[in-house]
Amino acid sequence: MAHVYCEHPEDCPAAINQLQYKNKRCTAFLVARDLIATNLHCLPEHMNKERESCDGIKFVFPKAKNHEPEILNCKTIEFLSEPLEKNTVNVDLAVLRTQTSTNREPLNFSQDGFQDEKIYSIYKIDPNSDTGGGVVVKSNCPAIQNSIINPYFSSDKSPIVNFIPCKVIPGNSGSPILSSTNEVRGIIHSSSDGMLEQLFEDQRRKVDTKIYSAFGTSFACVHLDLFSYPRYNHSACHVKITKDTSRQLEKMKNEELSEKINNQVKEEFKKFNEKMKTLKNEKMFLLQWKFGPLNNKMETTNQFVYSPVCYNAKAYKEQPTETLLLELLEIHMKNNIDDHLRYNFKLSSKIHKDKVFLERKQNQQMKVQMNYSFGTQNFEVGSCKD
Numbered sequence: 001m002a003h004v005y006c007e008h009p010e011d012c013p014a015a016i017n018q019l020q021y022k023n024k025r026c027t028a029f030l031v032a033r034d035l036i037a038t039n040l041h042c043l044p045e046h047m048n049k050e051r052e053s054c055d056g057i058k059f060v061f062p063k064a065k066n067h068e069p070e071i072l073n074c075k076t077i078e079f080l081s082e083p084l085e086k087n088t089v090n091v092d093l094a095v096l097r098t099q100t101s102t103n104r105e106p107l108n109f110s111q112d113g114f115q116d117e118k119i120y121s122i123y124k125i126d127p128n129s130d131t132g133g134g135v136v137v138k139s140n141c142p143a144i145q146n147s148i149i150n151p152y153f154s155s156d157k158s159p160i161v162n163f164i165p166c167k168v169i170p171g172n173s174g175s176p177i178l179s180s181t182n183e184v185r186g187i188i189h190s191s192s193d194g195m196l197e198q199l200f201e202d203q204r205r206k207v208d209t210k211i212y213s214a215f216g217t218s219f220a221c222v223h224l225d226l227f228s229y230p231r232y233n234h235s236a237c238h239v240k241i242t243k244d245t246s247r248q249l250e251k252m253k254n255e256e257l258s259e260k261i262n263n264q265v266k267e268e269f270k271k272f273n274e275k276m277k278t279l280k281n282e283k284m285f286l287l288q289w290k291f292g293p294l295n296n297k298m299e300t301t302n303q304f305v306y307s308p309v310c311y312n313a314k315a316y317k318e319q320p321t322e323t324l325l326l327e328l329l330e331i332h333m334k335n336n337i338d339d340h341l342r343y344n345f346k347l348s349s350k351i352h353k354d355k356v357f358l359e360r361k362q363n364q365q366m367k368v369q370m371n372y373s374f375g376t377q378n379f380e381v382g383s384c385k386d
Helices: 243-276 313-318
Strands: 004-006 016-021 024-032 035-038 058-061 070-080 094-098 119-127 134-142 160-163 176-178 183-191 214-218 287-293 301-311 323-337 343-360 366-372 375-381
Touching: 016 035, 016 119, 024 119, 024 183, 035 070, 119 183, 243 323, 243 343, 287 323, 301 366, 301 375
Parallel strands: 004 134
Antiparallel strands: 016 024, 016 058, 024 035, 035 094, 058 070, 070 094, 119 134, 119 176, 160 214, 176 183, 183 214, 287 301, 301 323, 323 343, 343 366, 366 375
């Protein structure tokens, strides 16, 4: 039988074990002296009904404090979450009964969920490709709500949770997620690679691929008759994450971000207009202006500036000029995805003072050269309609 050991025996819960079935390896843990929790996807396909046999599955325990290595055989399937569907992410949990009990201490469940940015401990078994066993290691990972990779993790009681940055690998599925009081709040079921990443394949912003992300099933919404846990009815428990619903939510999040940006830009524009009431902006009337983004796409960076719409042909004929010395508002906007894979943005505004060069062409068009702080922009405008 493949050997499992603890990286740090002094900090290695006795409940952690490795599920072994032929070439399949997953992490698992005791929730009673004869009950073990792991992921549904860790089971062979033919083991898909409750109260049926799980013969052939073995649970290999490492040497831990006050415990020698131990192997338990699987007897029956006691609980399965709903079947997993392609392009869908949902609760992924199985509870299996062993043929014999153990004197190892099981982990205690908690349905308190996961608080945003709070650190949780994940005990996982990294498999050994040579021996088939593995080593129990511990990772401390922050739970991150409202990330772009899982915007459905929006409350402490959301059923699917996200940890960023947090690296999990094949074989870590089934790892318990523990609070600071050693209560198991959930179970790891996948990483940001593979199927979950495909849910957000239409992201327009580039994400740093070095940022690892892990996903887990929260026990906040899991109803287990085995432990007489209550069933919560809050709306977060009924969310089903699919590719289509993820795109819809991403569209809504983008619209919310755009609204926040526009509201702040409008506020800066309002303050500037109030200032302009007390200042003389010489010869600005020669051009009509619009204020807005130079690029209407939601890019990483953008500038909100005054740009010419048309020129007053009559006024220009009476007072021809080649340059205007104007005082105009310029706002620089930058939005990005932070290390927690969440959107944020920053606006910086300044009063732009520079020369605006005008050149009237034979076709009655006017070339306007604007020297913004970020670079020169050229516009070609016609005369304003009366």
